[in-house]
Amino acid sequence: MGKKQLVQWMLEHEPLYEDLALQIWERPETAYEELFASSLLSSVLEEAGFRLRRGIGGIPTAFVAEYGSGGPVLGILGEYDALPGLSQKVSAEREPVTPNGPGHGCGHNLLGTAGVEAAVALKHRLEAEGIAGTIRYYGCPAEEVLSGKTFMAREGVFDDLDAALTWHPGSQNTPWSTPTSALTSVELHFHGRAAHAGGAPHLGRSALDAVELTNIGANYLREHVPDGSRIHYTITNGGVAPNIVPDAASVWYYLRGANREAADELLARLLKIAQGASLMTETEMGWEIKGGAYSLNVNHSLNALLTRQKDAAQAPSFSEEDRRLALSLVDTLEPAQKEAALAKALKLGLPEGELLPAGFSEPGPAGGPPSGGSTDLGDVSWITPVGQIITTCAPVGIQVHTWQASAAFGSPIGLKGMHYAARLIALAAYELLTDRGEGLAQARAEFLASTRGRSYVPAIPREVLAPVPEPVRGGGRA
Numbered sequence: 001m002g003k004k005q006l007v008q009w010m011l012e013h014e015p016l017y018e019d020l021a022l023q024i025w026e027r028p029e030t031a032y033e034e035l036f037a038s039s040l041l042s043s044v045l046e047e048a049g050f051r052l053r054r055g056i057g058g059i060p061t062a063f064v065a066e067y068g069s070g071g072p073v074l075g076i077l078g079e080y081d082a083l084p085g086l087s088q089k090v091s092a093e094r095e096p097v098t099p100n101g102p103g104h105g106c107g108h109n110l111l112g113t114a115g116v117e118a119a120v121a122l123k124h125r126l127e128a129e130g131i132a133g134t135i136r137y138y139g140c141p142a143e144e145v146l147s148g149k150t151f152m153a154r155e156g157v158f159d160d161l162d163a164a165l166t167w168h169p170g171s172q173n174t175p176w177s178t179p180t181s182a183l184t185s186v187e188l189h190f191h192g193r194a195a196h197a198g199g200a201p202h203l204g205r206s207a208l209d210a211v212e213l214t215n216i217g218a219n220y221l222r223e224h225v226p227d228g229s230r231i232h233y234t235i236t237n238g239g240v241a242p243n244i245v246p247d248a249a250s251v252w253y254y255l256r257g258a259n260r261e262a263a264d265e266l267l268a269r270l271l272k273i274a275q276g277a278s279l280m281t282e283t284e285m286g287w288e289i290k291g292g293a294y295s296l297n298v299n300h301s302l303n304a305l306l307t308r309q310k311d312a313a314q315a316p317s318f319s320e321e322d323r324r325l326a327l328s329l330v331d332t333l334e335p336a337q338k339e340a341a342l343a344k345a346l347k348l349g350l351p352e353g354e355l356l357p358a359g360f361s362e363p364g365p366a367g368g369p370p371s372g373g374s375t376d377l378g379d380v381s382w383i384t385p386v387g388q389i390i391t392t393c394a395p396v397g398i399q400v401h402t403w404q405a406s407a408a409f410g411s412p413i414g415l416k417g418m419h420y421a422a423r424l425i426a427l428a429a430y431e432l433l434t435d436r437g438e439g440l441a442q443a444r445a446e447f448l449a450s451t452r453g454r455s456y457v458p459a460i461p462r463e464v465l466a467p468v469p470e471p472v473r474g475g476g477r478a
């Protein structure tokens, strides 16, 4: 009965949340600059009667909104940062709204809004039925730089959760069953001695040489690391002119491994290489940890709980116009990619030429290797059981972090997937609050078995502060 009313309320209030998601889509803000999105979503929650805590972890765009009292305490996680360079109109031609501007190519305009939609809907059920428990919405900034939730976790804001639920826009409805890689983001800085590169090279000590020797060492390291490791870098400072021996140079690395320990081990080995390079070049070496996400500890019990709501949540129905946009977006792909998309859609059981799955697909195999990508959601998944679902917000074959994805996530396709995700999360949370603790006990047992008593220690050192740009720290527009 309560579930029916929950869905009914959500169907009646869809326009409000569509408006929020589109406002955020139209005003994309990149990591740590999400002033508009965070104040929009937090004010909706505040007006709905949630208690607000802002500025979590020293980040003006991070907040926690809470409703209800006592246990169980359920978290719903939202994100709202955009990606640089992915500005795009809702069009199947490459047409940025702002040339080189940011855009919502990962659909976080939908991700953040669906969580608010679910949280407010649940609040109405808690109130109407006198259900005990606390609903908490976490406004999590800066997922795209993989550190927002780590800074929040450092403040302990996830510690008392019984479970957390979230989702991600994608191109099918399915539980997120693949673990992600743990990551260390580290920038190495070398300092040498400048000199005239032509007139007095013997007086110079090149910091750039140290960067290059480090990279050579790291490339030799690749053969001797566990399968699934990833090492990638970019030179962030290579000096200023060829005729000046560079006295300062920097290189930024992402090191990824199957779990936190593997990523830590890679860092220890990279630092030895960098120290070797500094010895060889008579330069000084320092390093700066910029991020340290955990691998994603998938909770299959919560994922199954989310999946079980698929019928009660009422799958989206895509229109002729949605189908046309889907086809024309996939038409922009390279021929081989397009062929793969059409083949995958057939495999998912869609009729020929259809690219928008409304039904659920089987999850990928449990216990497989990590995906290679990383997310700071990993951190939360080692603190509390996390369930995560993916819904159809873009056509099959369209990858997130592309301009085609930005277009889909601002279109009715994205909005329909967003509402479906919101209903799945709200229904699953409702069940956790009303099943006398059965679902939570199951999720907790799986969590305890998968963490085996290992406690979460944030991988970003205490002294490293969130890289909030000055105008945002000051409360103004970035």
Ligand SMILES: [Zn+2]
Pocket (backbone or CB within 6 Å): 106, 144, 400, 401
């Ligand atoms: Zn992303």
Ligand SMILES: [Zn+2]
Pocket (backbone or CB within 6 Å): 106, 107, 108, 143, 168
């Ligand atoms: Zn994302």
